[in-house]
Amino acid sequence: MAESTESTESSRTRGRLSTRLRRERISSVWFTVAGCFAIGIFVLIVVTMVYQSLPLLQEFSVAQMVTSSNWNPGENQFGFLPAIVGTVYVSILTMAMGTPIAILTAIYLAEYAEGRMKTLVGTFIDVLAAIPSVIFGLVALLVVVPFVGNYLAPAFGSSATGQGIFTVSLVMSIIVTPFMISLSVESLEALPDELRETSLGVGATKWETIRTVLLRAAGPGIFSAVLLGFGRVFGATIVPAMLIGSQTQIPDSPFATGQTLPTLIVNDFGELMSLPLTQSALIFVGVMLLVVVWLFNFSAMLIRRRLKRRWQY
Amino acid sequence: MTSNVALTTDELSVTYTGNEDVKALNSVSLEFPSNQLTAIIGPSGCGKSTLLKSLNRLHEIQPNVEIEGDVSLGDQPIYNTDEPAPEIRRRIGYVPQTPTALPLSIYENVAYGVKIHGDYEDSAELDEIVESYLRKVNLWDEVKDRLDTPGAELSTGQIQRLCLARSLAVEPEVLLCDEVTSALDPISAEQVEETLKSLKEEYTIIMVTHSMDQARRLADDVVFLYLGELVEANDARTFFENPQAERTKEFISGHGASTYLEESSDESDSEVQPDEQADGSRDRPAAVEQ
Incomplete structure (x- = not known):
């Protein structure tokens, strides 16, 4: 009696074990498939885009297109220089305005703000980050564009409608700053208190501690935050499309209208996609964007790794 | 021994304010003699670290801390004074519990x-x-060839000695050490202890430790805290050989007892002779039997 119970029990557990092991195998297959999905999508995008831009590349050389400033798809003139210059211009101007503000605010929030003030400022920054960028674009059309056109540009001696590189950069810097702040605050707050105590313990002031110790220790994180911001500006579409004036020319001043690579795509794809070569050209713009963003991320990773080693704590 | 007093606390109380006020230190008055090593001991949460960090105003960096009473360096108060906190902290150095390399080179x-x-x-x-x-x-001998490499690449024991060097380099009068060996392996801990031993000739060292053995090995004087109250402060010999307060007696014997009991219960399965265990322990096994 006792023996038979034992043997049914053991056969039952054995049966159960094989079911469990089968589930184990199946589940690992599922996870692998889910992981490979990302690779598949990536390959699909790259292959499609490269394939679709081949017609253009067979007609013109990349060097020629990248250095030409004639953009006239109707007459098969595909000069990307204005959009490239516009993109670089906007990105640099945005980061030049946004980065210092982001880092200062992050330091304030992580190291100086206390209690209610900290919650208040922090909450507002999160709220700003959650506003869809098209709303920033709308408000900017009503407020920033007239301000730049009527006051700021004339003050610098240029006449402008208010739409243009500077306006885009200003608004983009307001859009990306909250992200950079949140990420930088996280890096600073993740630092162990011992770093602060150690530095203060030899008689350093708070600012000396922040400058020499905390900004270095959190440096790789802050650096990533800035680069993520850069990536967002680089690929930003809706705000530049609303505010840049969309004239494919090389901007001669910060207040001039212009074009960025993404706005080139959104402004032209509707009507001009019917021309095969133009479609190919716009897709090639996409390829350039992708390549630049990847290069950016890759070099960012290398630099981050170096910083992490150099400023380890 | 020497009559010189480096640091004095006068009715020092520390309260953590918040939803509920917690008095971590209650009206502690102490004298820390100069050029000696004073160990602060007591059970976890008794206010050891709180006391240490309030000795050089390091507690001020935390929100929700209220400090009453005062601490004097020599005869100069450190709280009710015009002297800025960074200068106070230069004169009273602090080495944290976790070995901490700043994100800089060793040099x-x-x-x-x-x-x-x-x-x-x-x-x-x-x-x-x-x-x-x-x-x-x-x-020096371990790092002289790689002064430019990041400090964090050293071993934890080396980093802890690096911390000591960094603190000493600003020529403090008093050095506060918060359980500086607790994060280290036994060999590194011994090296740091050796270093502390050699330093106490020149400096006033105040050290928090949770190891009675370490206190016995290193301390000239011992301060015993319990639940934020000062129970007993005495020179080490008197403290360990002839404790005055009842609670100190309990703590010393209780501490020994718990060590002994843990050891013997660990070994009980393998039937090691309990006598050998008891003899091997330097704490008072006699108190255990009761």
């Missing part, structure tokens, strides 16, 4: 405070200062 780690205070003429003098303090903590 810059030691030079950090010196550079901030500008206590040097030229780079040659700074080199000398860095070398002399690295020698003082017995680290």
Whole structure:
């Protein structure tokens, strides 16, 4: 009696074990498939885009297109220089305005703000980050564009409608700053208190501690935050499309209208996609964007790794 | 022993305010003799670290901390004073529990405070200062060929000695050490202990420890805290051999007892002779039997 119970029990557990092991195998297959999905999508995008831009590349050389400033798809003139210059211009101007503000605010929030003030400022920054960028674009059309056109540009001696590189950069810097702040605050707050105590313990002031110790220790994180911001500006579409004036020319001043690579795509794809070569050209713009963003991320990773080693704590 | 007093606390109380006020330190009055090593001991949460950090105003960096009473360095108060906190903290150095390398090279780690205070003429003098303090903590020979590498690449034991060098390099009068060996392996801990032993000739060292054995090995004086109250402060010999307060007796014997009981219960399965265990333990096994 006792023996038979034992043997049914053991056969039952054995049966159960094989079911469990089968589930184990199946589940690992599922996870692998889910992981490979990302690779598949990536390959699909790259292959499609490269394939679709081949017609253009067979007609013109990349060097020629990248250095030409004639953009006239109707007459098969595909000069990307204005959009490239516009993109670089906007990105640099945005980061030049946004980065210092982001880092200062992050330091304030992580190291100086206390209690209610900290919650208040922090909450507002999160709220700003959650506003869809098209709303920033709308408000900017009503407020920033007239301000730049009527006051700021004339003050610098240029006449402008208010739409243009500077306006885009200003608004983009307001859009990306909250992200950079949140990420930088996280890096600073993740630092162990011992770093602060150690530095203060030899008689350093708070600012000396922040400058020499905390900004270095959190440096790789802050650096990533800035680069993520850069990536967002680089690929930003809706705000530049609303505010840049969309004239494919090389901007001669910060207040001039212009074009960025993404706005080139959104402004032209509707009507001009019917021309095969133009479609190919716009897709090639996409390829350039992708390549630049990847290069950016890759070099960012290398630099981050170096910083992490150099400023380890 | 020596009558010189380096640091005095006068009715020092520390309260953590918040939803509920917690009094971590209740009206503690103490004298820390100069050029001696004073160990602060007591069970976890008794206010050891709180006391240590309030001795050089390091508690001020946390929100929700209220401090009453005062601490005096020599005869100069450190709270009710015009002297800025960074200068107080230079004179009363602090080494945290976790070995902490600043995100700087080994050289810059030691030079950090010196550079901030500008206590040097030229780079040659700074080199000398860095070398002399690295020698003082017995680290120079291990790092002299790689002064430019990040401090964090050292082992934890080396980093802890680096911390000592960094703290000493600004020439503090008092050095506060918060369980500086607790994060270290036994060999590194022994090296740091050796370093502390050699330093106490020159400096007033106040050290928090949770190891009674360490207190016995290193301390000239012992301060015993319990639930934020000062129970007993005495020279080490009297403290361990002839404790005055009832609670101290309990703590010393209880501490020994718990060590002994843990050891013997661990071994009980393998039937090791209990006598050998008891003899091997330097704490008072006699108190256990009751």
